[in-house]
Amino acid sequence: MNGLSRLDAAVWRGAARLVPAERRVWVEAVWAEAPEVPPGLQRLAWRAGGVRLIAREAVMVRRIGGLLLFAVAVTVAGWAAWPGSSASSATQADRVEVITVVLLLAGLPLLARWFLGPPDNRAARWLRAGCYAGFLAFLPARTAIEQFVHTPPRGGADLRLYLLIAQVGRRAPGPGDDIITLVPIALYLAAILWMTSRRARIAPATLAAGAGGGIALGLVIYTVAPLGLSKAATNPWLPGPDIDPLVLLAWLLVLGGPVTAVVVADRRYIAASSSPPPARDRFRQMMAAGLLTSMAGALFVTVLGNGTVAVMLKDAWLRNWLYNGQHSLYGVQDVSFALRTLPAIAYSHELTGAADAGVFLLMCLAFPLIGLLPAAGVAGGRLDDHTPAPGGPRRGGGGLPGPEPTPHAPDGGRAAVTGDDASPAADLPGHPEAGPGIEQDRLVGALR
Numbered sequence: 001m002n003g004l005s006r007l008d009a010a011v012w013r014g015a016a017r018l019v020p021a022e023r024r025v026w027v028e029a030v031w032a033e034a035p036e037v038p039p040g041l042q043r044l045a046w047r048a049g050g051v052r053l054i055a056r057e058a059v060m061v062r063r064i065g066g067l068l069l070f071a072v073a074v075t076v077a078g079w080a081a082w083p084g085s086s087a088s089s090a091t092q093a094d095r096v097e098v099i100t101v102v103l104l105l106a107g108l109p110l111l112a113r114w115f116l117g118p119p120d121n122r123a124a125r126w127l128r129a130g131c132y133a134g135f136l137a138f139l140p141a142r143t144a145i146e147q148f149v150h151t152p153p154r155g156g157a158d159l160r161l162y163l164l165i166a167q168v169g170r171r172a173p174g175p176g177d178d179i180i181t182l183v184p185i186a187l188y189l190a191a192i193l194w195m196t197s198r199r200a201r202i203a204p205a206t207l208a209a210g211a212g213g214g215i216a217l218g219l220v221i222y223t224v225a226p227l228g229l230s231k232a233a234t235n236p237w238l239p240g241p242d243i244d245p246l247v248l249l250a251w252l253l254v255l256g257g258p259v260t261a262v263v264v265a266d267r268r269y270i271a272a273s274s275s276p277p278p279a280r281d282r283f284r285q286m287m288a289a290g291l292l293t294s295m296a297g298a299l300f301v302t303v304l305g306n307g308t309v310a311v312m313l314k315d316a317w318l319r320n321w322l323y324n325g326q327h328s329l330y331g332v333q334d335v336s337f338a339l340r341t342l343p344a345i346a347y348s349h350e351l352t353g354a355a356d357a358g359v360f361l362l363m364c365l366a367f368p369l370i371g372l373l374p375a376a377g378v379a380g381g382r383l384d385d386h387t388p389a390p391g392g393p394r395r396g397g398g399g400l401p402g403p404e405p406t407p408h409a410p411d412g413g414r415a416a417v418t419g420d421d422a423s424p425a426a427d428l429p430g431h432p433e434a435g436p437g438i439e440q441d442r443l444v445g446a447l448r
Contacts, residue, residue, distance in 0.1 A: 073136055078102040081140040083147055090150035093178055094143050100182055101139055105132065108189050117198030123207040124196035131192045134303045135185060141310035148313050149354040157344050165351045184364040188295060195288050202288045205268035210289040213261040214296020217253045221301040224250045226308050228356025257297065258290035258371035259378045265289035266382055279383050290375025291368055298367040302360040309353045319349055
């Protein structure tokens, strides 16, 4: 095989991987039988028809469109998050974070598709899309917050407030701060890509249960702590004891949300099985649902919280709507009355919210760890439930259906061949074995 032939084979193998797995053998057969067609224009027309058949696959067109849209979104997010000013001490660290996150968002999905397989159901695709969108929205918000909190004012009352709220002598961000940001992002991407891959074999109902519970958890936590967890920034719209019922509900969801998702996912998985599933499969589904609930909730509140703080730093209307003029100077306990002006109060609100936004990343690590133990306990307890799925065989072997008669094969004992199982090459014009075929009319029209 010469170099041109090897290049041709390599290009064809790469193109064939774009075709869905169930149609890949069919397309490869078309290309493999090309040498049997007379050389010249007939063989060229044969191969051109094969390329046209690949391009007409609806799934492949959708996949290419999704990849292009994802590439554009990653590019736009990276451009929006790129810090253009060097006045902040965090500029270099932020640029490293932007480059690394963009590479993770662009590279990990490709590696996951290659080694783990693509998502094979709608729930998995929607979950991946939501995760990507969350990180793409988080990236510019995180950069804007870091640039604000590490840029000291030039002087006056704002500088005094900055030294009090942002802590005097606060060091510039270093490699350790990049790791704190990048490790949760990498772990979340890897976990989401694994759970939504074909190799993980996570049921769509399990993904839906985990994602739904996570969204509910994230909404409650965001209502409780839209700007962080300190006394200065928490609950601007519900100050004092008004927020206590939501705080109690938030803790119940942090602990009970993954447990509820475990039970729901297990019931749906058993109900969807024609026979009692193995304990290992049930345990995998339950743990995936519990872990996904905690992760989705933490990611949801992290994106919303950082986005709220970033918008508040740019637009005064959101800050005025959040605080509604009813709060005193936050972040400073003993400050002179000379600083208690409206601009100083506004700046203190912005600075306190930006300084406390880092706690959201800690939630991304803490929530899965908090919810993992109760979820594992409930999952282990439910493995003792051997109740068969509706319509499955009864326990003890009673009522098992007897053997059914073997159907007679058509055509004198030869198995019938459907349109998808038949050789597509035999129906293509110009092939030595071309005959009437089942799909000849469609393939002839495709190759013209």
